[in-house]
Structures are given as C-alpha cells and as structure tokens.
Amino acid sequence: MDLNFTATEESFRAEARAWLEANVPHNLPSGDTREGFDLHVLWEKKLYDARWSAVSWPTEFGGRGSSLWEWLIFEEEYYRAGGPQRVTQNGIFLLAPTIFEFGTDEQKATFLPRMAAADDLWCQGWSEPDAGSDLAGIKSRATRDDAAGGWILNGQKTWTTRGAFCNWVFGLFRTDPDAARHSGMTYMMVPLDAPGVTVRGVERLDGDEGFAEVFLDDVFVSDDLVLGGVNEGWGVAMATTSSERGLTLRSPGRYCAAADRLVDLWKRQSKIGTADPSLRDAVAQSWMEAEAYRLATLADVSGLVEGKSSGARSSLTKIFWSELDVNLNETAVRLLGPAGELIEGSPDAIDDGAWMKAFEFSLSGPIYAGTNEIQRNVVAERVLGLPRK
Amino acid sequence: MDLNFTATEESFRAEARAWLEANVPHNLPSGDTREGFDLHVLWEKKLYDARWSAVSWPTEFGGRGSSLWEWLIFEEEYYRAGGPQRVTQNGIFLLAPTIFEFGTDEQKATFLPRMAAADDLWCQGWSEPDAGSDLAGIKSRATRDDAAGGWILNGQKTWTTRGAFCNWVFGLFRTDPDAARHSGMTYMMVPLDAPGVTVRGVERLDGDEGFAEVFLDDVFVSDDLVLGGVNEGWGVAMATTSSERGLTLRSPGRYCAAADRLVDLWKRQSKIGTADPSLRDAVAQSWMEAEAYRLATLADVSGLVEGKSSGARSSLTKIFWSELDVNLNETAVRLLGPAGELIEGSPDAIDDGAWMKAFEFSLSGPIYAGTNEIQRNVVAERVLGLPRK
C-alpha cells in the first residue's frame, strides 16, 4: 500500500493545475441551454487544443495517453479549479469507451478525434416512452436495406440529455423483431441532421432545456455506423451503461470539490452567525461520503490497473455517488436558510443559486443510468447472490 | 374539537392514579422468566381484585364498563406510574376482543372472567415453522371426531410468547385440507395441560425464556372451544391480528411514559456532563414521535366512538409504534455511552440495564404481529390502492 503519487504524476498534476487555473472560465451559463451550450463547446475546444479534453486516450485520437491515475488527478484538478460541466461527457466518457472496446479501426479513426475536438457532439438514446428502467423494452426498430447497405430506423427516443444541441446520437434499435427481449438489438450511431430526424427539446426540472425527444421517421443509417455486431447490441450497451454507473462518468474529484465548497459555505454561514448547528454533523457526513467515494475509487483503480474488473459492484458505486450528491446539496440548501429557495439571477441568492440548481440536478441521479431501485436489485442478485425469483 | 376530558373522566384518572401510586410494584424481575412470571401473575390478581385488570370490559366479566377514553386514561396512568408489563396481555388485549366479537354467550361467561382474574393465562399460537409472515401457510391440522364431539389436533406452533408459563393457547388449525390457502381454517382455544401437548421454552435475544414451541400430538379439543364458525378461522384471526397491530396492544401511554423517561435520562446525563450533544435532536424527535402516536390515537378513538373503524390503517399504526420504540430505546442506549452495553445486575449499569433490555425487546417490534415489510405492503395495497400484482 502506497498512497503517494509518483514524481511524474505529481508533475502532471502541477501542469494540469497551472493550465486550469489560467484558463478555466467562470460563470458560464448552464450548458443545458442553447446559449450556454455554445459557450461550453468553445471551452471544450480550448481544452482540446491543449490536449486536456480526453487525457487518457492515445495521442493519435487526440489524448495524452495518460494513465488511469493521471486521469483521476486531472479530474481532481478540473473540479478543484471550478471547471464547468463537460458537455462532451456522453461522447468522451460513455460512447468512447464502447468504441475503444467494440469499434473497428475505421470507426475509431473517424469518430474519436472529432469527439475529442468537440467537432461532433454526442447524446445518448437509450430511453423510450415505454423503455426506461426496463431498457430491454425498447421498440424503435431498424429494418434492413441491403441495396443501400444499411438500415432504416423508425421510433422514438426520449430523455436525451442535451439532444436539442448535439449532432449525433447513439442507442439501441431492434433489428430482429422476433428475438427474445434482450436479443435482436443493434447498437447504432445516428447523425441527428439525417433526413427523417426530428428533435424536440423538453424542459428539465430546473427550467433548462436539458432533455430532448428524438423522433425517427425512416432514417437511413449506413452499415459503418453499427457498433459491434448486428443483433449483439445488448452486450455492447451493457459496456456503456457500466461506464455510466461507474468510474468514468462520475469521478470523485467532482464530489470532493463540492464537499470542499460545502465546508467553505459552512464557514461563511458561521461567520455571519446563520449556520444551523443541527447541520454541522450533516456537513461532516457529506464531506466524509465524498472522501469515502474517493478512497473506494482509489481501491477500484488499484484493481483495474492490475486487470481486475469491478463488475456488478459498479451498481454499488452508482447508488453511492447519486445519494451522496443528493445529501450534500440538500445540506447546502438547508444551510442557506430562507435564501435556499432563491435561484440564479435573484439579487440575494447566495452563490447565485448554484446550490439549489445542484440540488435539483442531484435529484436526477437516483433516477438516470438505471434507477437506484434497479441497482439495488442488481447488488442483491449479482453481488450478494440472492435469488432472482 | 375539544381536547379536555370530562369531570367524570378526570375523577376516573384521579382514582386510577391514586391506586396505582399506592400499589404498583417496582423492580419485578422480567415476566418472561418463570420466577418473574409468577410474581407478575400475583400483580395481575391484585389488579383484578381492584377491578383494574380489564377496565373497558362489562362489569359482569370482571371489568368496570369503562369507555374507550377511560381505558386510554388508565393506560396513561399505568405506564406513568411505572406499572410492569402485562403478562395477561395476549388474553385480555388480543383474544378477548375476538371473543367479544365472535364468541358464544357461554364462551364469554366461561373464559372472560377467568382471564380477567388471571386464573387462565393465555398465549397465542399463530406462527408455525413454515408460517411466519405467511400466516396462511399454517399446516397444523384438526381432524373431525364426530363421536367425541370435537377435533383431534396435530402439528407445531412456534414463537409462542410466554408459552412455557401459560395454560391456554389460541390459534388457527386447518380443518379442511382441500380448501384454498385462506379457507378451511378454524380458530380454536386449546388447554395446554391437555394430553398430547408438549411445550418447550426457547430463549429470547435478551436471555429470557420468552418464547415457546408448542407440539400437538393427537390433542383432543371439544366443539365448545371453537371460536367463530368451522372453516371461518381466517376472518376471526384477522380481527385478533388487527387488535395486535393497533390500539389495544400498544396504547400510547406506554410510549409517552418511555419518552418522558428518556427526557429524564437526558437531563441526568447532562447534569454529569456526559450527554452527547449529537443526541439532543434525537431525544426531542423520540419524544415527538411518542406524542404523535398519542395524538393519532386520540383521533382514531374519536372516530371509533362514533363508529368509524380505522381498518387497514392499523398497519400504519403498527409500523409507527414499532419503529418509534426502536428509535427511542436506541437513542437511550447511545446516551449511556460506554455503559450502554451493561445489562441487569452489572454494578455500573445505569437504571439497572433497563434501556438495553428495552432496546432488545424493541427490535422484535418490526418483526412480530406481521413484519413491517408485510405491513408496508398492506398500506400500499389497502390504504393507497396500489396493484397487488
């Protein structure tokens, strides 16, 4: 056991910290609005220009070939510096690991550099009106068009985060209507500017147009946009959703930085005499939960670099970070007292309403990427081995 | 709305208080041990002699014909005075309401006065090795003996509280083996001194011999010991279990008295400087929960006296009192700090280990009388109307 980073890693940290301190933009409007999204894309391009957008990727695709440890360090520094949300997240952190695992060389060469450079902006298309927690219930279908060398898509995707602003979506489509629920689906990448695609923005709880519905009406997708084998989409998708629950989507740096801000908020509220003493323990508890997530991640990564996968334990991870995020932001909102309900733009809002916005966002955590009820089933059945029934 | 008691009720209270203050025994050993049980029976006989053992029963059966309000008042005063556990409870509070509802005049005349006088001591025989939460799964069977005018019982009952010390058990027996799960059962009263009955005591978590297993081997029970109709036992039993969950088994007086003792414990621990400040809110919360239970009971009784039954809401009541009891006693044990783990007889045990014993006992609350998981199903399905599946 050695909890020190190497000199190389520490100098990587120093370089990242210096660059981020000099370049991180502050007070960007939410990336889940049209205007904010464009400004975030500019920031993503700046990150890319300095090769910070996807540090763990090989240099040929736009990364730095950094180790997992360096990736973790970059994430820590990114959030410590107050870096904004990553609107490239669904591409770089969710689709890319799947392309690395299942993609052809041509797909890697085509998609990864444009993704790193924020030239392509990706959203995910898992959910459908009747397929939420029950992902295998999807009905969008792809019909073979041998002549054209591709597939004709029809159906509807929903809860597509930032779908109204992106130009590509990835998701599952039913290619064999006769197959059993989990079979007969294929993982496809679909250009949102293709004929037959309609995107409708949907306003999220916090008022941002963060969701979209994507309607597909005879949309043609060529064979080179199929990721993994035809009818093998379920297995490919499971790789993506596992990334979604685990390490790559939610690095501990994000929660540790939030916990440090919560501690700072406590001190500020204390100084003016408005910190609720009942919340003292809750602040400490939230800080410890973020730290526990960091430590658990260090243990996971120590295993990963030696080739040990965490498997179904990623469901534990998803439950933990989503619930710690709710607890942390709820504690902060309570600490604000009567100002807790004020939002962005309200003259007396503390931190310009960022805590209420973060609280609202945190409430989606136990829902998306597989509800926490489903994750608890997975933990019980696949980690502990309880009978499925 | 009028939250005052009448002058008659207040004088009832004064009479009860005076008698209890003069007569309540202190430091009885646990009624769930052989020695303690006998001492408790003596106390029950004393209660009966002064007509306090079953105040709400008609005088002809040994009660005072008191109203439900007076019964509540008596319970408040009983626990405020530090009255000991009622070892007649399963008879007076569970079986008796069922006899009042379903019994023949002869059964009432035979059983109730002896029950009130603690001449008969009753235990309940619901659970069986394979029928716990799934009460309809009972297998003990009763075979008809027309010649003898009765039934031959075979089977096993378990978790029979104080079964090793009582002389009667009541429970369900399968009289029609071909009927569906909830049908074909009959509610019977069985003398434990009958030939063919074997009782084995089982030690409870707290070390008391509080449980028993009852083995029935060709035990004859005459027809006059059937309560309600043959094959109609399920409906009769539901009346008893509803008493078990609700008002009659667990009057608020018990929890309010415990909450007051908790407040007193806090003050004593504060005085010597060992009260954990983190527990301050928990003490207040427990006190409020006991008070909330009292208020909810006042509302329920206000409805009952006007003929409105609380029905499936008794499941809410059972969840609430069982969980408040755990919270309250857990808070007390924590307040004791390092002395929390000391039990009865340990020289440095505070209150002679009563809090740890109460904590241990409280942990059975979410299990017995139908687990709280089952009660939550009942609330969801029968109070809220969610689909059973």
Added chain:
Amino acid sequence: MRFAFTDDQLLFRDTVGELFAKECAPEAVRWSWNDVTGRNPELWAALAEMGVTGLTVPEAHGGMGMNEVDLLPILTEAGRYAFPGPIVETIAVAAPMLAESAPAAIAERWLPGIADGSVIATVALTGQPFVTDAHIADVLLAQRDDRIFAVPAENLRLTPQTSVDGARRLFVAEWDEADAELIASGDEGLRCADRAFNRGAAATAAVLIGLSEQMIATTVAYVSERKQFGVPIGSFQAVKHHLADAELKVSFSRPSVWNAAYSIAHNVPDVDRDVSMAKCFASDAAEVASRKALQCHGAIGYTTEHDLHFWLKRSWALAAAWGDAAWHRRRVAHLLLDQG
C-alpha cells in the same frame, strides 16, 4: 374529548376544496408561473365571497370570527391544489395580528377589507428576509425589534427575488418607520410577533399536509398506470414501500397539525411546543413525500411539462419557510430539555 372536526367544519372545508378544484387546476398554477403578477383576483374574490378571507376577522369587523381549528383544514385544501397566493399571510397571520394587537383605528382600517377581499396583507417577522406577495399586498405587517408596524403598500420599496417555485413571489421590502403605523411594542410587540410566528408556522404546516397528500395521490395514480417489465410499476415492492413510507409520515404529521391549531386557538401553555412539533413533522413529511413522488415518477417527473414539479417546489419552499424541521426540532428540544 373529541379530536375531530365538526360536520360544519368539514363541509366548509369541502366547499372551499371544490372551489379550488374548479378554479385552481394545475393549468391555473402553470398560468401563475408565467403571468406577471401570478395572482388571480377573481379567485381571491370568490374566496372572500365564501367567507374564507374573513374567516379569522372578528364579526365586529365584518368577518366570521372563527379560529385556527376552522381555518387549517381549508389551508390543507389550498396546499392540495398548490394555490398561489397569500392565503397564509393574509388570513392565518395578518388578520389575527390586527384583531388581537392593533389599536382600534388601525384594525378598522384594514380588517373589513381583508374580510371582503379588497385588502391583501403580507408579513415580515424578524428572521424572514423575503416577503411573499408584496407586489399585490395593500399592507405589510412588519416586525422591527420589539415593535410591530402596519406599512401601507405605497410606502414600500420592493426588490423582487426569484424563488425556485415560480408561483411564489418574493421580495425584499424596505420602508421607513415614519411611513408606518405602530401596532404594538415592547413585551406586547414581542408577544404579537410570537403568536404571529406560531400562526404562520402552523398554517404552513397545514398547507404542507395538503401538498404531501396530493403528491402521494398523484404518484399512486401514475405508478398504477405506468408499466415496465410488463406490469404496473406500482406492483413492485420497492415502489410500494416508498409510497407507504410517505403515507406513514403524513399520517402521523396530520394530527400534530390539528393539535397545533387547537393549541393556538385556545392558547394552551404548550403552544410553542405543539406548533414546533407540527411544523417539524409536516416539513419532514413533505420532504419525504416529494422525494418519493419524484423517484416513483422517474424522468417524466423531472420535467416542467409534467405538473408534479409545482408541488415539489412548493414543498421545498414551504418546508423551509417559517422555520425548517431542524429549527423547530431544536425549539422542541429546548423546551423539553433545558428546564427542570
């Protein structure tokens, strides 16, 4: 002893509830979010017509002279429909303040108008930096140290604030004592403020009960319809237990709210404790109900296209208003533990 409402009280409540059902459907709440004032004067007039706005105004001033036991069940109906408007401030708090504490002339200036619906009042006690509905109020009842003033609306300087609940309108209100009428001061001022605070807290607790009941009802309806894995999601035990937990919280908060109403109306010695218990429990219940409601709705509940968020956001705001659960739990702890 009778811990229940009279048939008359329930009839009054149901009648007002029917008005809300008709005139304050979710579209009306949505309208309130988007409208400039966000307030529907016709609905207020209808409430006045029914006697609601004058419920707590003494008969001598043209009201019905009723008390909190009559009023709070109606406020629960207001919560059920997420009614936007200063019903707590005007009826539960301001009118009794004026009736109990104000000199006759000041009381006579404002109370008849409250009763007939022509006057809207709002409140700012110490510790309440944001005043609700000041933009439509005719008078602000405000505490400054141990003095209570009535400040006519024309003398207020307002800075609008923005609540997460778009139907709530909050303001910072500045005013000069020279432009205000003194209602009470010294011990009497503090007593007036204490009673006003208890009234606001208990009334808000009653609103929270209605919000919670409605969130549970809406969610029960949704999960009974919505299917996943081929069955209604309401048939899953986890969903059942979520909703049972919410129902448990609300069921054991409700009696404490009625008890607080009684304690205020009869000024019982433990009124502070009873009110704090009610607000503590009602705030906690609303937090649980809102959390469970959103979780059981899933993504659809996380949009503004669905109506659920009106209730969620009102619950968050009101759970914190007039002292949050932690504040009131501390007050109970103080009353229980720091004496004797």
Added chain:
Amino acid sequence: MRFAFTDDQLLFRDTVGELFAKECAPEAVRWSWNDVTGRNPELWAALAEMGVTGLTVPEAHGGMGMNEVDLLPILTEAGRYAFPGPIVETIAVAAPMLAESAPAAIAERWLPGIADGSVIATVALTGQPFVTDAHIADVLLAQRDDRIFAVPAENLRLTPQTSVDGARRLFVAEWDEADAELIASGDEGLRCADRAFNRGAAATAAVLIGLSEQMIATTVAYVSERKQFGVPIGSFQAVKHHLADAELKVSFSRPSVWNAAYSIAHNVPDVDRDVSMAKCFASDAAEVASRKALQCHGAIGYTTEHDLHFWLKRSWALAAAWGDAAWHRRRVAHLLLDQG
C-alpha cells in the same frame, strides 16, 4: 499509488482466517459465553505461533515489526468469526504503546511475552471506564491525566461488569500509582494516549467490518433458503433492498478503514480525521448490517438458540466502543469546520 494489500499481506490474513474458521466456529463463541474465563489459551497460543500476537512487536523484542496495514485485515477476520479475546487491546494498542513510548526496561519486560503469547495486555484510556479482559491480562496500560502507566495484573482490584455480549468480559479496574510503572507523562503521555486511542478506534473499525460482512453473508444464506408464500424470502424486493443497503454501507466503509491503517502506520498529518472517519463509518455500517440481519432473519434471529445474536451483540458493543459514530463524526466536524 497503490491502495491495495500485497499478496503476502493477503496470504497472512487468509492463513489466520483459516485458523479462526477451524478453532473459532460459532460453538467456540457459544462456549465463551458459558465458560468462567471465556478465553481459550490454546487458540491464543496458536495465534502467537503464527506470529499474530507479535505482529506489531518490534523485531528487537522478538516480534515481526509490522504495522497497521498488515494487522487490520487480520482483525477483520477476527470480527468475521466473532473471536472472543483481547486481540485489539494486546496487539493493536498495547504493544505499539510499549514499543513507541515505554522506557527500554519496561518495554523489555512485557513485549517479548506479548510476541510469544505468554503476556496478555489490556488498556484503559481516559473515557474508557470498562476494561476488557482484565481477568486474564498480565498487564494493564492505563492513562491517568497526562500520565501513562503499566500496571501489573497482581496490583489491580477488579469489579466485574456484565455486557450484553456474554463473550465480552468487562471490569472496573482500580489501582494505585505506587504499584504501577510510569511509561510516559506530559505532552509525551498525551501523545501516547492519542496514538493509542487512534489505534484502538481503527482496529475496532476493522473488527466491525468483519462482523458486518459475516452478518450479511449469514443473512444471504438464510433468506436464500427460508421460504414463505412459496418462494425464498430473499426473492422479495424488500429483503433484497435491505441487504443491498447493508452491503452499500460496508463497501464504502472498508476503504476508509484501510486508509486509517495507512495513516496510522505512516503517521500522516490527517491521521485523526482519517481514523474518526473510519470508526464513524464502520460503526454505522455495523448498526445497519445488524439491524437488517435481524429483520431478515425474523423471529429465529431473535433467539439465543441461533448464532446470529453473537454477531449482533458484539456489533452493538463495538460500534459504541472507542467512540461511537456520533463522537467520531463530531471529531471530523471539528477538524474540518473549526479552523481557517
């Protein structure tokens, strides 16, 4: 960076675990409840033989000179088997106290015996009124204000106390300074006590992890077998979620315990915070695991005929020992919030 144990450390742990599996089965725990001393000298000798009792004793005194990172995984095994005996007190706390702080002669008097199993030590720091295993101890390391003493057993006057965990043996120990050897005093004494407290808390946290893991494993086995309504009760979603909740708590406590081991071994600046976090989380996890285990077992778990209660009661006792979750959470709060 490598937050993982070496193969050697894991092998050592597994070897000791196998010894416990053989020699400390539930019948052995049951024996411990009923026996007069409740301690099996042969098992202690076997631990000494393996090097466990000397694990933290410096090589110069006949031990293995290892640290908390080596030791704590072994204590988790001790917890898994509810091992009755002063393994935390002697090995995790007393030996390092003597090695780090005692004058050479005192260290030499006791440490070789700890290493070879012939000396058992126990501990009484300020705030710990009840001394474990004083009836079989050869020496008590005790704090009095800022002074730390070694008190030979023959100079102790013991009053037995009774723990809810019958395998735990507690005593009030009285002694005179004249009969004791001074180990350290002043700042050095306080530093010795602080480090001893951290070691005891972290070691107990490691034991709690083992207890919790075993309660979960036992319960998983039980609910997979036990049938109600025609199916294993482990197939009900409520039971699944109970056990998932327990697993969640334990999974995210475990790394904090290993981190505390590292922080003590390397004396990192944040050691107090790291230790308190570990004990806070491990205590909370054990409370949740014990609650869920009992609830999922139902009535059978509520008897002393079943073995579960050995784990439940040890969990309750150790969750409170060496500072309970609330105490340690407050220490973390103080360290985080009261500076800067």
